[in-house]
Amino acid sequence: MKRLIYYIYSLPLAGRVREGVFFVLLMAAPLALAQAICPLNGQPLKAKGVKSYQTLGQMPVLDNGRVKPLDTYARNLLIQFSGKDTYERRPAIAWFAALLFAPEGTKADKVFLINHQDIPAALGLGPDAHRRYSFQQIEKAYPKLLELAQAAQNIPEKERGIVEMEIIRVFENARLYAKLSQEFLFAFAHEDFTIEDKYTAGYLHLPPDQSQFSFLDIALRAGDIRAAIADVDQKDRGQWTMAERQTVQLLSNLFHWSLNYKNLPLALVPQSGHPNTWLSPWDAIAKDFTKTSTRQLVDLWRNMAVAYWNGEQLEFDMAGQAYLEILHGRLSSGDIKKINKFPLELAYHGWRPFLLAKIFYMFALAFFVGSFIFAGRWCYACAWAVIIAGFIPHLSALAARIIIMGRPPVSSLYETFVFVALITVVLGILIERFNKQWLGLVVAGISGTVLLFIASKYSAEGDTLKMLVAVLNSNFWLATHVTTITMGYGAACVAGILGHIWLVQAALNKKQEVLSNTYAVMMGILGLALTLTFLGTNLGGIWADQSWGRFWGWDPKENGALMIVLWSAMLFHARIAKMIGPVGMAAGTVLGMVVVMWAWFGVNLLNIGLHSYGFTSGVANTLLAYVVCEIIFLAVTIKVYDLRHKS
DSSP: OHHHHHHHHOOOOOHHHHHHHHHHHHHSOOOOOOSSOOOTTOOOOOOOOOSOOHHHHTOEEEETTEEEEHHHHHHHHHHHHHSSSEETTEEHHHHHHHHHHOGGGGTTOEEEEOOOTHHHHHTTOOOOTTOEEEHHHHHHTHHHHHHHHHHHHTSOGGGOOHHHHHHHHHHHHHHHHHHHTTTTGGGSEEEEEEOOOHHHHHHTTOOTTOOEEEHHHHHTTHHHHHHHTTTGGGSOGGGOOHHHHHHHHHHHHHHHHHHHSOSOSOBOEEETTEEEEEEOHHHHHHHHTTSHHHHHHHHHHHHHHHHHHHTOHHHHHHHHHHHHHHHHTTSOHHHHHHHHTHHHHHHHHHHOHHHHHHHHHHHHHHHHHHTTTSOSSHHHHHHHHHHHHHHHHHHHHHHHHHHHHTSOSOSSHHHHHHHHHHHHHHHHHHHHHHHOSSHHHHHHHHHHHHHHHHHHHHHTTSOSSOOOOGGGOOHHHIIIIIHHHHHHHHHHHHHHHHHHHHHHHHHTTOOHHHHHHHHHHHHHHHHHHHHHHHHHHHHHHHHHHHHHSOSOOOOHHHHHHHHHHHHHHHHHHHHHTTSSOHHHHHHHHHHHHHHHHIIIIIGGGGOOSTTOOSOOSSOHHHHHHHHHHHHHHHHHHHHHHHHHHHO
């Protein structure tokens, strides 16, 4: 905050006055800075709020290296806190606006999800059926939470358990909430900036009928302050007038506030001359306040905050539009292009396309079940219709992500799941186009539903539109190696689903014609999986040679991809050598799905290697449960098959 201090205190003061200023600074009691507007009696006021947050949602913010709309930031934040993107049926941006402009009113909101039941007990919090707690509750237990978080952070990261990870997550979320609640304190009147002397208010050009002012009100009048105390250095402290004493006290309080509010997280204001550096409003005041445009931008944020409190929708929107117009003059051409994509991003989030696709795929399975109950072909026609109805938003959403991020949608586990889900649905549609016996529709319905459900688990962690990690920072290789290998994952999964279907059909003693048809399709898709994974693995080797100077390094991710190739090749060789028959091939494709899951995200549990960019915790038990279920499925279906054929 040095630049602000120098800007305000660049005064020709002699030693006595300077000593007086710092005497006030040192001797003044610690200031209890309010979290919202409070009148003199200490009772919090209640903000009226506004009805539309469209303008606020379009405000750009730099977060995790990406310029994104504030609506996206708010949505991701609420998901990070509570696991949901709405609060009491209010959109995230509405709750976030209250946190920024009227934080006192959000303290009782139960937005902090605590997943482990032992943590609330350790904090002295009562059990909650929804596992969600308010900042008000957490604030009372903050000393204990801090103690637990410090103990958890002292444990090496690889040795932390689920409880330690959850304690750290809750602590970081509570701390982030507290910092965000301070973002706009500069905008509101506070008793620390009280001016009772009308003469002082006059020479500072402040309204004479108002006694309390904001930090920004005083900081914007640094020039007037400079002129007002230009001659004070010639006097002893005992000779200071009321106006001079008030001016020194204002300086003291400005200094104290400037030390308390810095390095806040909400980067809303691009620094002049440094378009890639964005600052929070407080840090913009500290580091860039000599620039006229910076003062204008911060002042417009203040106008929005005040308009929110007063419930003035028109003033709120006008201040936002004026802010955007001034901001465009400071942005680079690249950032302007990103902002031009905001309407698409907001529509993408508001439309919820993957949820829509998942629902349609589930309906396809429902129509398949209905076909065993109702006569006629109408269930088949409806299943076709809902698969296509799900495929359209699914494809459109991936296209939107490509446009927004400017890269293929395969840079994170979440993206690979939604991408592979699309690949499996495409393969299901192609199978049904030529097969016309429900096989492809069932494959599309099962794979699309399951993979999108898994993807939704990863979306619950927050932002899914993240910048590329360093290991994937190449659009060319994303579009070749990563896309090819993930398409291979998709084909292997479809082959595995067909293996499940064949084993069920065999156990139910279906006609040989039906079994032969399913078997032929399964073999064709398995061949496609082998081809794609082999090609993808070789392309990955070329990328590794260019990036790291070696084609192969026995990295866990590399070994995982090789396992898929070797497993698929082994099945074909065993079939050619007549070591296994249709039952063995079907069982092999089912186990091939286990190999795919390990290669896809199981190796990330090791958290080692150059490819460990998608580490996630908490999936080991799920992966183990999946393997056990597959083994049980194989044991049951094969045993039933053997009993039927022996009889």
